Amino acid sequence: MVTAETAVVLPSVIIVLALALSAISAGATQLRVTDAARSAARAAALGRSDLDVVVAAAAGRASLAVERGELT
Incomplete structure (x- = not known):
């Protein structure tokens, strides 16, 4: 019984952890x-x-282009 519950819950836990890590990385x-x-x-x-x-x-590894313009 425990094996079936783990098989159902484990993918959900992994998805939640992956989403949390993605959010932290984006921040x-x-x-x-x-x-x-x-x-x-x-x-x-x-x-x-x-x-x-x-x-x-x-x-x-960032790249950046600088463009100077007039202030209005």
């Missing part, structure tokens, strides 16, 4: 992106070169 990615955007905006506001802005914002 961590959001934090990294927000921090990179803040660093890039700060470097650009200080008048640093585009290369310095990219270096300040890029984390690990």
